[in-house]
Amino acid sequence: EAQVTQNPRYLITVTGKKLTVTCSQNMNHEYMSWYRQDPGLGLRQIYYSMNVEVTDKGDVPEGYKVSRKEKRNFPLILESPSPNQTSLYFCASSWRRNTGELFFGEGSRLTVL
Amino acid sequence: QQQVKQSPQSLIVQKGGISIINCAYENTAFDYFPWYQQFPGKGPALLIAIRPDVSEKKEGRFTISFNKSAKQFSLHIMDSQPGDSATYFCAASMRTAGETSGSRLTFGEGTQLTVNP
Numbered sequence: 001e002a003q004v005t006q007n008p009r010y011l012i013t014v015t016g017k018k019l020t021v022t023c024s025q026n027m028n029h030e031y032m033s034w035y036r037q038d039p040g041l042g043l044r045q046i047y048y049s050m051n052v053e054v055t056d057k058g059d060v061p062e063g064y065k066v067s068r069k070e071k072r073n074f075p076l077i078l079e080s081p082s083p084n085q086t087s088l089y090f091c092a093s094s095w096r097r098n099t100g101e102l103f104f105g106e107g108s109r110l111t112v113l
Numbered sequence: 114q115q116q117v118k119q120s121p122q123s124l125i126v127q128k129g130g131i132s133i134i135n136c137a138y139e140n141t142a143f144d145y146f147p148w149y150q151q152f153p154g155k156g157p158a159l160l161i162a163i164r165p166d167v168s169e170k171k172e173g174r175f176t177i178s179f180n181k182s183a184k185q186f187s188l189h190i191m192d193s194q195p196g197d198s199a200t201y202f203c204a205a206s207m208r209t210a211g212e213t214s215g216s217r218l219t220f221g222e223g224t225q226l227t228v229n230p
Binding site for chain 1 (some may be wrong): 149154155156157162215218219
């Protein structure tokens with residue numbers, strides 16, 4: 001089954017404790033991206049990657065890091081989480097040259113106390 | 114700066130009615146306008162999309178109307194059903210250096226649709 005898998009789905013942590021949200025896709029997509037969803041703000045792009053070892057900032061990259069060492073994986077790293085990073089996070093992927101359809105994971109709900 | 118503005122924030126419709134969600138954009142370089150549907154606990158999924166060379170696209174009960182001069186587009190859901198209750202996001206993107214239009218999608222704020230039985 002074609003899918004984008006995120007882990008963990010739910011996480012409660014404390015300020016300053018480093019955490020990583022993993023994302024893996026099995027569709028051989030070149031493009032991967034991270035979004036955060038907040039009420040009234042919609043989906044905002046954090047980082048994206050056009051291919052292995054190629055990453056770039058989205059609209060709200062502050063406080064986040066990413067890496068793309070393998071085509072299928074695109075982890076999101078919060079080095080020192082803060083309460084304003086409490087949010088619902090989505091990983092998405094697509095083919096590099098396509099109609100523009102993004103395939104989303106099921107989301108990771110993060111709470112930073 | 115929000116480049117895609119969506120309204121209303123929430124919408125309640127009776128079964129069988131028409132649901133209409135509107136979006137407005139600012140960047141005239143946008144060339145791809147999709148709508149995504151999100152059910153609770155799930156990620157968004159592509160519902161329907163349009164490019165600016167056409168004014169309307171219909172897929173079943175879902176229709177996108179596009180007004181290039183007004184920089185507006187809307188989603189119409191005909192004969193709305195309780196199963197259509199979800200959050201809907203409009204989005205827009207443009208090609209960057211020849212790459213896919215999906216790579217820099219800018220999303221609207223979202224509309225929570227409730228269809229009462």
